Amino acid sequence: MTNLVSRAKELLENKTVDVVIGFETGPTGLARPAFITDPVKTDKLVFDDRCSHNLAVYLTKHEVKQMGKTAIVATLPIMRSIMMLISEKQVDPENIVVLGISTDGKLLDIADISVMKGYIEKSDLKNPEKFKTPLDELSKLSQKERFSYWQEVLSKCIKCYACRQACPMCYCIRCTVEVNQPQWIPVQANTHGNMEWHILRAMHLAGRCISCGECGRACPVGIPCHLLTMHLTDKVYDYFKVYAGTSEKMSSVLSTFEPDDKESFII
Amino acid sequence: MEPTGKLIRKHSLEKLYNNLADTRKIYAPVVKSDNQTEYRYNPAYEEITFEHIRSTLSVKNVVFPKVENLLFYTNSKTESTIRDIDTGEIPEVVLWGTHPCDNAAFESLRSIFCWDTNDLFFTERLEKTTVIGLSCHQSDDYCFCSSVGLSPDSSKGSDILLSRLQNGDYQADILTEKGNGIVSLYPELFEPDSSENPMITEVKQKFSHEKVTERLATAFEHPFWLENSLRCIGCGACAYLCPTCACFDIQDETRGKEGKRYRCWDSCGFGLFTLHTSGHNPRHVQSQRWRQRIMHKFSYMPERNESLGCVGCGRCSSGCPVDMNIAEQLETIQNI
Numbered sequence: 001m002t003n004l005v006s007r008a009k010e011l012l013e014n015k016t017v018d019v020v021i022g023f024e025t026g027p028t029g030l031a032r033p034a035f036i037t038d039p040v041k042t043d044k045l046v047f048d049d050r051c052s053h054n055l056a057v058y059l060t061k062h063e064v065k066q067m068g069k070t071a072i073v074a075t076l077p078i079m080r081s082i083m084m085l086i087s088e089k090q091v092d093p094e095n096i097v098v099l100g101i102s103t104d105g106k107l108l109d110i111a112d113i114s115v116m117k118g119y120i121e122k123s124d125l126k127n128p129e130k131f132k133t134p135l136d137e138l139s140k141l142s143q144k145e146r147f148s149y150w151q152e153v154l155s156k157c158i159k160c161y162a163c164r165q166a167c168p169m170c171y172c173i174r175c176t177v178e179v180n181q182p183q184w185i186p187v188q189a190n191t192h193g194n195m196e197w198h199i200l201r202a203m204h205l206a207g208r209c210i211s212c213g214e215c216g217r218a219c220p221v222g223i224p225c226h227l228l229t230m231h232l233t234d235k236v237y238d239y240f241k242v243y244a245g246t247s248e249k250m251s252s253v254l255s256t257f258e259p260d261d262k263e264s265f266i267i
Numbered sequence: 268m269e270p271t272g273k274l275i276r277k278h279s280l281e282k283l284y285n286n287l288a289d290t291r292k293i294y295a296p297v298v299k300s301d302n303q304t305e306y307r308y309n310p311a312y313e314e315i316t317f318e319h320i321r322s323t324l325s326v327k328n329v330v331f332p333k334v335e336n337l338l339f340y341t342n343s344k345t346e347s348t349i350r351d352i353d354t355g356e357i358p359e360v361v362l363w364g365t366h367p368c369d370n371a372a373f374e375s376l377r378s379i380f381c382w383d384t385n386d387l388f389f390t391e392r393l394e395k396t397t398v399i400g401l402s403c404h405q406s407d408d409y410c411f412c413s414s415v416g417l418s419p420d421s422s423k424g425s426d427i428l429l430s431r432l433q434n435g436d437y438q439a440d441i442l443t444e445k446g447n448g449i450v451s452l453y454p455e456l457f458e459p460d461s462s463e464n465p466m467i468t469e470v471k472q473k474f475s476h477e478k479v480t481e482r483l484a485t486a487f488e489h490p491f492w493l494e495n496s497l498r499c500i501g502c503g504a505c506a507y508l509c510p511t512c513a514c515f516d517i518q519d520e521t522r523g524k525e526g527k528r529y530r531c532w533d534s535c536g537f538g539l540f541t542l543h544t545s546g547h548n549p550r551h552v553q554s555q556r557w558r559q560r561i562m563h564k565f566s567y568m569p570e571r572n573e574s575l576g577c578v579g580c581g582r583c584s585s586g587c588p589v590d591m592n593i594a595e596q597l598e599t600i601q602n603i
Contacts, residue, residue, distance in 0.1 A: 028408045032590035033498040053589060057500060062552050063493060158324070158333060158532070162502035166588050178539045187518045188334040188531040218588035220504040221323055222301050 003107040004073065005042050007099060011071050012039040017097050018068030021058055023051040033058065037067070047073065047101060054214045056081035056168035059091050071097040076123050077212035079116050080245025081168040084208060086113065087250040090171055113248055125243040127211045127230045134227055135234070150195065150228075156221045157194035159187075163225050164201060166218035169208045176200060202228040207236045207253030210245040268447065270422070272460035273439045275429070279456040280437055284312050286453055287361055294329060295363035296322050317364060317431070320407050321580055325510030326365050330392040331376060333507075337388070337528045342521070354391040361449075364401040368412045368580040370424030372510035373398075378572035379513045397445045400425035404466040409581030411594040413470045417578060420467045430465030438465045473594045476565065476575060478601040483566040487558070491603050495596055496557035498589045503534035505560070505583035505591065511576050514540070535559050561596070 008020045024034035024044045031050035035058075036042055056078050058064045074082060079100060085091040093113045100108035100119060110116045127135065138146060161177075164170040177185045177197060185200065186193030201215075202225075209229035216226030237243060239262060240253050275283065287293050288309045295315045296304050304319040306326055339350040362370075373393060380389035403410075403419035412418060422428045426446035429437040439457060441450055450457050506512040516533040519526055533540060536557070541550045550556050564576030577593075584592045 026590040027592055027595045028584075028590070030590050035497045058497070061497075061500075063497060063554055158503075158507045160503035160507045160534070161537075162500075162504045162588050165500040165502035174539075183518075183520075186520060187516060188520075188529060190334060214588075218500075218502070218504075220508055220586040220588075222299075222303050 004047055004099060004101070005045050007107060008036065008045055008071060009039045009042040011097060012037070012042065016069070017071040019064070020045070020071045020073070020099070021055050021064070022073035022099070023047060023053070023055075025050075035064070035067070045073070047105060051075075052214070052217060054078055054081055054166065054168050054212045056085060057166060057214075059085060059096065059168070060171040069095050069097070071099055073099045073101060074110075075101050076103065076120070077210050079110075079120055080125075080210035080243075081212070083113075083116065083120060083245040083248060084169060084210060084250065085171075086248045087245075093248070117247060120246055125211075125246065127233055128213065131211075131213060131227065131230055134224060135230060138227060138231070150198075151191060153223055154194045154198055155191040157189055157198070157223055158221060159189040159194065159197065160220060162218040162220060163198075163215035163223075166214040167205070169205055169210070170201070176204075198223075198225055198228060201225070202232055203254070205229045206232040207240070207242070208244050209233050210243075268442075268444055271441045273441060273450070273457040274432075274459060274461045275437050275439045275457055277435045277437070279458075280429075281312050283449075283453055283456050284315070284363065287363075287449070288312075291361060292358050293361045293363050294326065296365075315364065317401065318405065319364075320403070320405050320410070321366070321368075321582055321585065323582075323586070324508060325372065325580065325582060326362055326369055327372060327376065327510045327512075329360055329362060329396055330373060330389055331380070331513060331515075331532075334529050334531045335388055337517070337530060339525070339527045342524050342526065352388075354387055357388075357391050357395055359395040359397070360392075362396060362398045362400075364429075365398060365425075366401060366403050366580070367417060367419060367421040367423065367425070367428070368410075368578040369510050370398050370400045370428075371417050371421055371578045372580075373424045375511040375568075375574050375576060375578065376513055378568070378574040382572060397449065398425045398427070399446075399449070400428045402428060402430035402465060403468050403470075404431050406468040406470045407581070407585075409585040409592075409594075410470045410579065411473050411581060412579035413472045414474050414594065414597070415476050415575055415577050415579040419470055420465070430467065432461065432463050432465055436461070438463070470579075474598045474601050476577075476597075479565050479597050480569050482601055482603065483562060486600065486603065487562070489603060491600065492558040493554040495599070496554040496591070499536075499553050499557050499591050500589055501536055501538070501553045501556065502588065503532075503536055504586050504588065505593075506534035506536055507532055508582040508586045510578060510580055510582070511564070535563065557591075561593075561600070565597070 011017045020036045022034050022045045023031045025046055026032045033053050055072055086093050098110040100110040102108050185196050211230055211233055213226045216224045236253050293309050294306050296319050297307050297310045297314045298304050298316045304322040341348045380386040422442050426443045428440045514533045514535055515530040517530045519528050542548045568576040
């Protein structure tokens with residue numbers, strides 16, 4: 001922790017960066033994203049188990065981009081998100097400094113993107129253990145049972161789009177649901193429209209989801225929508241043997257064609 | 268009418284609920300397996316909670332459903348035939364165990380939906396709603412009703428307000444003719460007031476809403492908005508959980524020749540909300556949208572609607588994925 005604070009302070013003092021995105025403690029004791037521009041205020045930075053937000057979501061936010069060069073506190077999922085954003089040309093690696101944090105909470109020395117890539121490659125990239133049980137339980141259900149499970153769960157969706165907004169990979173300026181000529185997805189939050197939205201979201205994240213689980217955590221009504229994208233993460237690995245966010249030059253699994261791709265799913 | 272105090276014993280309360288549930292729609296709070304509290308129609312009495320601090324969603328959907336059909340239409344080659352909705356078919360609903368913040372929100376909503384013209388659907392739904400409220404004997408850090416002119420035992424918006432006594436019985440304040448109507452159906456369940464003081468939680472005042480309103484009048488260009496909304500990710504959770512947020516969208520949905528026009532929840536926090544056809548967006552960044560949210564509730568509504576757009580329930584803050592704590596922000600605003 002002291003390492004993180006002093007490193008952040010140093011970066012701001014010597015003007016290597018204009019802003020540090022990290023975590024602070026809010027008034028109710030929750031950790032939350034913080035944006036620090038004044039070196040004196042780096043003391044506010046915290047890092048512990050409460051810090052689950054995927055801060056990479058801010059790298060594409062208009063107001064944050066305006067702030068200048070950015071240092072970002074980054075756990076493994078955040079580093080993978082940054083890698084994905086670089087690969088999709090949304091973030092210029094020259095404009096960011098990664099304050100990497102290891103799984104045991106230590107500050108890593110991430111000098112550049114190749115070091116970050118090396119760290120990611122050495123890491124366990126599977127869906128986190130805590131999501132394995134619910135994923136396995138869903139997989140055990142028959143197709144019909146699974147469909148009715150999602151039908152019931154998604155009927156609660158209020159279409160607040162917290163899942164989309166919390167996701168660093170959902171950076172489109174105009175999301176498909178906001179395109180209204182034609183209106184692809186019903187605007188109203190009914191079961192049918194909700195299912196269309198969540199299936200669409202999951203498909204757009206297939207091969208791009210880095211398994212942070214933020215979409216599910218952000219949902220105010222408790223829909224485990226992260227299980228949809230995480231299931232696809234497993235499927236994409238089964239088919240293509242790749243995990244998202246592992247290289248600055250990733251091919252998109254659903255929009256890149258290779259002559260030796262398996263086509264067993266095409267009827 | 269003059270409010271009257273009554274006593275309702277624990278076992279009589281159960282009878283009251285069951286009698287009402289047998290004869291009409293009653294909307295009551297239930298704790299789900301994931302510990303979220305949700306309102307359901309006519310749950311069994313044993314399922315109902317009296318211990319919730321706040322339900323995940325407010326109960327505004329009773330008067331302002333997330334989707335409200337406005338009309339149906341049939342298109343032919345030359346003309347459209349419109350079929351109106353019969354608001355007479357909207358059922359009567361009893362709200363059970365809603366807290367004073369949520370009950371006060373109906374007045375706030377009314378000030379919007381009946382600002383110049385009475386909204387047909389809203390008015391009909393509100394007219395057909397009877398509120399059996401429940402004072403709060405518990406609160407948490409997110410509660411701030413006392414900062415917006417309310418309290419854990421405010422009677423505003425309730426027809427009957429229940430308050431728990433030490434022994435588990437309830438004081439029942441009968442506040443309106445509608446409330447009296449319920450009592451007169453089952454007079455044997457109500458006893459004279461016991462004069463015992465009910466258990467009411469304490470909610471500390473965090474800010475003065477008058478000061479906030481006064482400060483906001485000249486704070487439109489303040490750097491506060493940008494600095495304090497950087498972490499806002501621009502979802503609609505706050506607006507959709509809020510009992511007083513009333514923004515809606517109107518859409519036509521057609522299948523073949525048949526179609527319907529409906530209105531559904533919308534949020535000023537979304538970029539699309541103010542996007543013009545030309546492509547210009549007067550609120551093109553999130554800080555402007557966050558400012559709008561606060562301004563509307565604490566400056567524009569007091570000015571235009573003579574009401575506040577906030578009842579201090581704390582849902583926007585407890586449900587925010589990034590801890591945009593509104594009470595904290597308002598506390599700061601009054602001193603900027």
